[in-house]
Amino acid sequence: MEIKAILGDITKQADVEAIVNAANESLLGGGGVDGAIHRAAGPDLVKECRTLGGCRTGDAKITSSYDLPCKYVIHTVGPIYYGGKSGEEEKLSSCYRRSLEVALEKGIRSVAFSSISTGVYGYPLDKASKTGVDTVFDFVSKHPSSFDLIEWVCFDGLTLKYYEEQINDHGRSALRGL
Ligand code: AR6
Numbered sequence: 001m002e003i004k005a006i007l008g009d010i011t012k013q014a015d016v017e018a019i020v021n022a023a024n025e026s027l028l029g030g031g032g033v034d035g036a037i038h039r040a041a042g043p044d045l046v047k048e049c050r051t052l053g054g055c056r057t058g059d060a061k062i063t064s065s066y067d068l069p070c071k072y073v074i075h076t077v078g079p080i081y082y083g084g085k086s087g088e089e090e091k092l093s094s095c096y097r098r099s100l101e102v103a104l105e106k107g108i109r110s111v112a113f114s115s116i117s118t119g120v121y122g123y124p125l126d127k128a129s130k131t132g133v134d135t136v137f138d139f140v141s142k143h144p145s146s147f148d149l150i151e152w153v154c155f156d157g158l159t160l161k162y163y164e165e166q167i168n169d170h171g172r173s174a175l176r177g178l
Contacts, residue, residue, distance in 0.1 A: 003136060003150050003170075005163035010153040011040035014069035016110040018062070019153070020099050022117065023075040025054050027061065033114045033155070037073060041066040045073065058094035060102045072108060074099045078117030081124065089131055092117055096135040100143075100150075110149040115159050125162045133166035 010019050010033060021037045024030050027049040029038040038045055048063045052075075055061050060076040076099050079091035095116050103111050116132065117123035136150055154160035 001140065001145075001147050001149065003133075003140070003167055005152040005154055005160055005167060007155075007157065007160050008153045009036070009155070010112055010114050011036050011068060013112045013153055016070055016112040016149060016151070017108045018072040018074050018103055018106075018111050019065075019068070019070050020060075020111060020113045020116070021073055021075045022114045022119070022121075023055065023077050025057060025077050027052055027055050027075055027077075030120075032119045037068070041068045041073065049075070058091040058098065060095065060098040062102050062106065070112070072106065074102050074111070076116060078121050078123065081117065081122040084127070088117075088123065089127070092123065092128060092131045093135045096132050097139055100136070100139045100147075104143060104146055109147050111147065112151050112153045115152060115154060115163070118159065125159060129159075129162040129166045133163065133170065137170050 021034055023034050029046055044066045052061050055077050057077045057079050060074050062072055062074050065071055065073050076095040078095050079088040081088055118125050118128045152163045
């Protein structure tokens with residue numbers, strides 16, 4: 001399997017079955033990547049989201065993708081960063097874990113994450129990328145042969161640099177046999 005980070009627009013990803021949206025607890029859309037995903041998916045996405053009853057911070061829910069090129073959207077709600085002593089790390093880790101659990105339940109083998117919480121929610125990139133990448137590596141090591149591709153689709157070069165560094169820290173060798 002492969003774990004990588006790329007530069008791009010997550011709404012254009014056609015090489016993955018599911019993309020992960022950085023949503024809010026209402027699941028009814030917003031700005032940032034959430035707004036971009038809803039615009040690209042079309043109005044049926046929010047209609048399905050309305051049936052879900054929101055989503056707690058750290059949890060994840062799945063919908064169809066409508067006009068997007070992938071098959072599914074996994075909506076997760078990252079924590080707002082209040083300085084790091086309000087359980088942010090555990091909540092962010094839970095976003096990644098729950099997103100992959102939801103993918104696993106559907107038999108989804110390829111997933112693209114956005115950089116959860118590092119925009120409007122203010123989570124520092126160095127800490128968020130470490131927590132995200134550590135959680136994904138831990139999850140795939142516990143679920144070998146379950147995924148073909150997990151990637152971060154980063155909207156800017158600085159974000160890409162942080163995720164790439166964290167992935168490289170784990171080393172390609174760690175992926176052998178997974
Ligand atoms: N493709 C990939 N990444 C993107 C795209 C895109 N099309 N657009 C933005 N990003 P944010 P958060 C990046 O603020 O911090 C929303 O209003 C962006 O540059 O979207 O979790 C929700 O409704 C940044 O690196 O998410 C919530 O209220 C990353 O996506 C709140 O914002 C995440 O930034 C969630 O805030």
